Amino acid sequence: MKNYIDSFVLTKVKKPLKFFKLKIPTLSYGQVLVKVLYSGVCRSQLMERNGLRGKDKWLPHLLGHEGSGIVTKIGKGVKKVKLGDLVILTWIKAGGIDSNNPKYLTDKNKIINSGKITTFSNYSIVSENRIIKKPKVMPIEYAPLFGCAIPTGAGIVLNQVKPNKDNKVVVIGLGGIGLSSIMALKSLGVKRIIAIDKNIKKLNLAKKIGANFILKSSHKNLKNKIFKLCGNNGADFCIESAGHCSTIELGFSFIKNNGKLIFASHPTEGKKIKIKPHDLIMGKKIEGSWGGSSKPDKDIPKIFRLFLKNKIKYHLIAEKIYKMINLNKALSDLEKGRVFRPIIKMKH
Numbered sequence: 001m002k003n004y005i006d007s008f009v010l011t012k013v014k015k016p017l018k019f020f021k022l023k024i025p026t027l028s029y030g031q032v033l034v035k036v037l038y039s040g041v042c043r044s045q046l047m048e049r050n051g052l053r054g055k056d057k058w059l060p061h062l063l064g065h066e067g068s069g070i071v072t073k074i075g076k077g078v079k080k081v082k083l084g085d086l087v088i089l090t091w092i093k094a095g096g097i098d099s100n101n102p103k104y105l106t107d108k109n110k111i112i113n114s115g116k117i118t119t120f121s122n123y124s125i126v127s128e129n130r131i132i133k134k135p136k137v138m139p140i141e142y143a144p145l146f147g148c149a150i151p152t153g154a155g156i157v158l159n160q161v162k163p164n165k166d167n168k169v170v171v172i173g174l175g176g177i178g179l180s181s182i183m184a185l186k187s188l189g190v191k192r193i194i195a196i197d198k199n200i201k202k203l204n205l206a207k208k209i210g211a212n213f214i215l216k217s218s219h220k221n222l223k224n225k226i227f228k229l230c231g232n233n234g235a236d237f238c239i240e241s242a243g244h245c246s247t248i249e250l251g252f253s254f255i256k257n258n259g260k261l262i263f264a265s266h267p268t269e270g271k272k273i274k275i276k277p278h279d280l281i282m283g284k285k286i287e288g289s290w291g292g293s294s295k296p297d298k299d300i301p302k303i304f305r306l307f308l309k310n311k312i313k314y315h316l317i318a319e320k321i322y323k324m325i326n327l328n329k330a331l332s333d334l335e336k337g338r339v340f341r342p343i344i345k346m347k348h
Contacts, residue, residue, distance in 0.1 A: 004022060010059065013049065022104040025102055029100075031125050038321075054269040061113035062120055064119030067143075086133070088132050090300070093129055096131070097127065099127040132300055141345070142314065144318075152292040156184075156293075166191060171196065179206060179209065205317070223253055236259050239262055240265055261287075321342075
């Protein structure tokens with residue numbers, strides 16, 4: 001077993017991640033050492049890099065919260081997985097031990113902090129409750145999508161929206177979460193799915209995977225168009241994942257008086273949304289979503305089976321796989337809307 005890992009570390013906000021070789025600490029109770037094969041990249045990492053989550057008191061630290069790999073070592077108390085298991089790594093808390101956070105060391109013995117799960121390295125110490133076994137027929141390179149985007153987006157639909165086929169649903173923001181919501185809606189046979197984004201490439205993909213109508217966010221009289229598509233009363237549900245207070249407010253304006261807006265956005269720290277109290281009196285509802293209210297051990301296999309049964313091409317949201325050395329480029333491409341959900345192939 002090697003004693004060092006290759007990793008990318010956030011050392012300063014608003015700066016590219018830096019490459020380090022780090023010493024692997026001894027596993028503590030409830031920890032699992034995973035050989036990371038593939039990592040996803042999420043907007044959350046962009047926000048952390050750009051300092052939009054508030055003051056970062058953990059610098060320098062590792063990043064990444066969705067991945068796939070092989071269990072190579074287990075700490076005391078771990079019963080959920082065994083050596084050699086192929087696993088999905090997810091930030092959403094699952095069953096198992098909630099271990100301490102590991103601390104890595106540079107060759108000069110400088111501490112590099114880490115959370116319960118990080119994936120921007122070719123090996124990672126992960127808490128037992130951030131791991132689930134990968135379904136056998138799930139391709140390992142696309143398994144990271146089931147660590148964040150898919151259980152969040154599809155989870156919103158299955159666990160919070162719970163639509164019937166005649167519901168009219170608007171989805172704002174077509175990153176991994178928004179597209180995953182559309183795939184879940186399509187799987188459940190929802191007949192009227194309206195997708196909104198500023199990026200025509202994303203809109204075209206949304207159409208391909210199940211949206212019935214696509215609209216650019218710059219569309220003139222967008223609200224009127226939505227109401228016309230929804231029978232002049234507004235949408236039954238709106239799922240918002242564009243990441244801005246303004247889009248949460250916009251989505252709230254699209255729903256009917258007894259409709260519901262569910263958002264999985266992480267707007268910049270300190271920002272606030274504004275809604276009319278009278279809308280709440282009239283019956284409109286709004287709620288946030290923490291990982292789609294998913295229970296990973298149960299919901300991830302369930303969603304995967306649902307997608308398989310309905311021949312949903314979930315892999316299309318990860319249209320590009322980057323080499324580990326190009327991780328900063330993947331972050332940049334995600335930020336600029338060039339990719340939907342980057343996947344990083346780790347170097348070994």
